[in-house]
Amino acid sequence: MDEQGGGPRRRRRSDAVRAEAPGPVPRRPVGGVLALLGEGPPFGPTRPGFWRSPLRGPRLTSLLGAVLLVGVPVLFVTGLLSYAAYNPDLASNDMTPDKGVLGFYLFPWPTDPPWLYRLTQGVHVTLGITLVPVLLAKLWSVVPLLFRWPPVRSLAHALERLSVLFLVGGALFVFATGVLNVQLEYVFPGSFYPLHFYGAWVFVSGLVAHVALKLPTMVRALRGRGPGRGPGDASGRGRADDGLVAPDPAPETASRRTLLGAVGLGSLALLLTTVGQSLGGPLRRTAVLAPHGRLPADGADGFPVNTTAAYAGVTDADTGPGWRLTVRNGDREVVLTREELLALPRYRSALPIACVEGWSTRDLDWEGVRLSDLAALVGAAGPPGVLVESAQRSGAFASAALRGNQVADPRSLLALRVNGEDLSPDHGYPARVIVPANPGVHNTKWVTRLGFGEV
Ligand SMILES: Nc1nc2c(c(=O)[nH]1)N[C@H]1C(S)=C(S)[C@@H](COP(=O)(O)O)O[C@H]1N2
Numbered sequence: 082m083d084e085q086g087g088g089p090r091r092r093r094r095s096d097a098v099r100a101e102a103p104g105p106v107p108r109r110p111v112g113g114v115l116a117l118l119g120e121g122p123p124f125g126p127t128r129p130g131f132w133r134s135p136l137r138g139p140r141l142t143s144l145l146g147a148v149l150l151v152g153v154p155v156l157f158v159t160g161l162l163s164y165a166a167y168n169p170d171l172a173s174n175d176m177t178p179d180k181g182v183l184g185f186y187l188f189p190w191p192t193d194p195p196w197l198y199r200l201t202q203g204v205h206v207t208l209g210i211t212l213v214p215v216l217l218a219k220l221w222s223v224v225p226l227l228f229r230w231p232p233v234r235s236l237a238h239a240l241e242r243l244s245v246l247f248l249v250g251g252a253l254f255v256f257a258t259g260v261l262n263v264q265l266e267y268v269f270p271g272s273f274y275p276l277h278f279y280g281a282w283v284f285v286s287g288l289v290a291h292v293a294l295k296l297p298t299m300v301r302a303l304r305g306r307g308p309g310r311g312p313g314d315a316s317g318r319g320r321a322d323d324g325l326v327a328p329d330p331a332p333e334t335a336s337r338r339t340l341l342g343a344v345g346l347g348s349l350a351l352l353l354t355t356v357g358q359s360l361g362g363p364l365r366r367t368a369v370l371a372p373h374g375r376l377p378a379d380g381a382d383g384f385p386v387n388t389t390a391a392y393a394g395v396t397d398a399d400t401g402p403g404w405r406l407t408v409r410n411g412d413r414e415v416v417l418t419r420e421e422l423l424a425l426p427r428y429r430s431a432l433p434i435a436c437v438e439g440w441s442t443r444d445l446d447w448e449g450v451r452l453s454d455l456a457a458l459v460g461a462a463g464p465p466g467v468l469v470e471s472a473q474r475s476g477a478f479a480s481a482a483l484r485g486n487q488v489a490d491p492r493s494l495l496a497l498r499v500n501g502e503d504l505s506p507d508h509g510y511p512a513r514v515i516v517p518a519n520p521g522v523h524n525t526k527w528v529t530r531l532g533f534g535e536v
């Protein structure tokens with residue numbers, strides 16, 4: 082390895098200063114601090130000779146970048162849609178009260194098509210997990226730039242590096258929080274939603290700046306012209322002046338094609354061990370990397386359980402014969418037993434459950450009382466939105482607000498039965514909400530109270 086690093090350059094600079102010594106004290110050029118940094122001694126990974134993989138170069142980086150350039154916008158859009166699906170402008174649903182202008186695009190989440198959230202969130206989680214190897218390979222391909230000396234060469238360069246900080250920091254943060262949320266529960270200080278939401282905006286603003294700066298280089302490298310494949314460089318590794326190509330490469334032990342193949346295989350493996358949680362059926366068992374999207378050991382009602390009654394602190398006393406449903410609209414209040422609910426007109430809806438974690442079910446056969454009928458029971462015309470409360474005493478999922486269009490949809494039920502049987506305790510017995518296209522988390526289980534107009 083090149084132990085001399087930037088030695089000669091440093092010597093030359095001090096010579097220049099000495100030559101001027103007899104005259105007036107030399108003024109540093111614009112950006113004295115920047116110049117000072119430039120005189121720092123390259124050491125360790127800041128030496129150009131430190132990074133020696135012959136695979137790095139504009140073409141590898143551009144190929145990986147192109148994949149991310151297609152994938153990340155899909156992740157961003159489906160992520161924003163997921164946020165909109167929570168109807169956060171209903172105050173009781175808002176997990177990011179400081180979102181400010183970042184909520185500019187919010188719109189009332191529709192109930193059609195009923196599989197909408199199943200699709201958008203399935204794509205979001207599956208694609209995010211699948212892209213992890215591509216992201217890591219992309220970061221590996223540019224890591225020498227992180228240590229390039231001098232760290233800052235000009236104001237423009239400083240701004241570019243700041244955008245890269247947003248980009249890389251944001252990307253690592255968003256991917257890490259996303260994966261952790263799917264794999265574990267409640268590992269976050271506060272809530273996952275604001276972290277992931279704000280992180281995504283930081284990531285994407287860095288990405289926009291980065292693409293604006295790098296797109297021409299990427300296109301040139303992919304077309305096989307420019308620094309990507311200069312004359313006399315049939316390898317496509319590019320000329321050594323872009324900071325990606327090792328000036329002193331180690332002997333090649335694997336080709337760039339092998340590296341790309343390994344990344345692709347890694348992504349494929351992640352895809353195949355994740356996507357079953359969204360496709361369901363026999364494939365659900367293949368979702369070994371999606372712990373919550375698999376069937377519980379007892380196979381309760383044949384579909385996954387998000388939170389068990391025990392975990393939610395809901396006891397038999399809460400849901401036994403003493404259970405009552407309170408339906409309220411202003412001063413009007415009706416209290417019903419489960420028998421009285423069962424005696425109301427009952428309807429059936431074929432609807433899936435689709436969790437923010439990406440898992441979802443086929444259409445299940447729900448049976449229960451229409452939310453719009455319960456609104457009418459207490460004279461709530463419109464109908465207005467409703468605040469749904471459960472027997473669960475704490476936690477963000479103990480209650481959720483639904484919008485008027487969700488209450489009005491004739492397929493929206495306070496479900497009492499599923500797939501021909503009474504709800505199991507873990508699926509929300511005695512009564513739970515099911516609304517088309519609703520994120521799973523708002524299909525509240527163990528419902529005890531419906532407050533119409535209280536959103
Ligand atoms: N009261 C209450 N309702 C809840 C939850 C909860 O934790 N508490 N989890 C929600 C989430 S995140 C999902 S995905 C669905 C899952 O429904 P299931 O467990 O019946 O499959 O229930 C929702 N209803």
Ligand SMILES: [Mo]
Pocket residue numbers: 387435436437438521522
């Ligand atoms: Mo969920």
